[in-house]
Amino acid sequence: MNGGLYLYCVCRSTGKNPFEGKLQLKGLGGQEVSLIQDRDLVAIVQECAGPFSSQDPKQISEWVLTHQSVVDEAWKKYGNVIPFSFDTIIVPKEGCPAMENLIQWIRSEGTSLKEKLDRLEGKAEYGIQVSWDPKIVAPKVIRHDVEIQGLEDKIRSGGEGTAYLLDQKRQEVLRRRLEIAADAYFKEFYEKIRGVVEEVRVDKARKEEPPMLMNLSCLLPKIDSPRLGEELNRIGRIEGFFVRFTGPWPPYSFVNR
Amino acid sequence: MQPTREGRASIVDLLDRVLDKGLILNADLIISLAGVPLIAVSLRAAIAGVETMARYGLMSALIEPSLRNKPS
Numbered sequence: 001m002n003g004g005l006y007l008y009c010v011c012r013s014t015g016k017n018p019f020e021g022k023l024q025l026k027g028l029g030g031q032e033v034s035l036i037q038d039r040d041l042v043a044i045v046q047e048c049a050g051p052f053s054s055q056d057p058k059q060i061s062e063w064v065l066t067h068q069s070v071v072d073e074a075w076k077k078y079g080n081v082i083p084f085s086f087d088t089i090i091v092p093k094e095g096c097p098a099m100e101n102l103i104q105w106i107r108s109e110g111t112s113l114k115e116k117l118d119r120l121e122g123k124a125e126y127g128i129q130v131s132w133d134p135k136i137v138a139p140k141v142i143r144h145d146v147e148i149q150g151l152e153d154k155i156r157s158g159g160e161g162t163a164y165l166l167d168q169k170r171q172e173v174l175r176r177r178l179e180i181a182a183d184a185y186f187k188e189f190y191e192k193i194r195g196v197v198e199e200v201r202v203d204k205a206r207k208e209e210p211p212m213l214m215n216l217s218c219l220l221p222k223i224d225s226p227r228l229g230e231e232l233n234r235i236g237r238i239e240g241f242f243v244r245f246t247g248p249w250p251p252y253s254f255v256n257r
Numbered sequence: 258m259q260p261t262r263e264g265r266a267s268i269v270d271l272l273d274r275v276l277d278k279g280l281i282l283n284a285d286l287i288i289s290l291a292g293v294p295l296i297a298v299s300l301r302a303a304i305a306g307v308e309t310m311a312r313y314g315l316m317s318a319l320i321e322p323s324l325r326n327k328p329s
Contacts (some may be wrong), residue, residue, distance in 0.1 A: 086275045
């Protein structure tokens, strides 16, 4: 083969696979997915002529879903997996075919790959997003706020022009109070979640409505996910807060260390 | 609360993971065949579109059946 090898994931061999086999699954572009085994590690790959690049979001989504279905199949078959980023392609280099480069890489990184697999055994990644509606939460935040109450009293008793300016000021103070509250809620929820998971990554909150307060990736033993679900139920019961809980995902966020 | 892999929020979660995370090789064996680093740029540019599409439900027909095969 003169082309590249698209690398989906690496697993620990069950010892039953031939040196090179096929998964009963089609990969990107309908290509066959192969197993390349070197000693006790297996790489799940497919041949490819080049990177998968497109400006079409639908096409990219289809590729991502295909990528994930292959990683899922390997996860199911081997029980543990190190997933790669989309479009990780091993290329032929300096006269060395991609397959040989891949095997050399597995050999040189074998110890580190096995350490990662040991660390991830029986675990999965879960996504947690907490959003909030500041309109619902605001009354609770400012219930005992002397400055805002003072401004509201003045707005009620002042003339129209003054009331407008005071209301602008009130909104500015409220905005600051909500920022402080958002930080405090973030810390409170983070600590609660941190207590029932093994590792946490804080991801960038997505821009959406209602505003996202936190976006976390958590690693934990799959059997512990009900405990995390209970903690999230408690957060979701607080008025004005909404929780999303996704997974189980292969440990995409916990393989680069 | 049970974790889910279905629905629009889940596809965005999956896209974030598959496109931005996963093991990154630092070996020089993984330059793209075309030698064009634009792939990452084009994917990120497209992602905004994907999020928007997901939000408006345009992708649900595509997404949900494929996400039903949960790992055991």
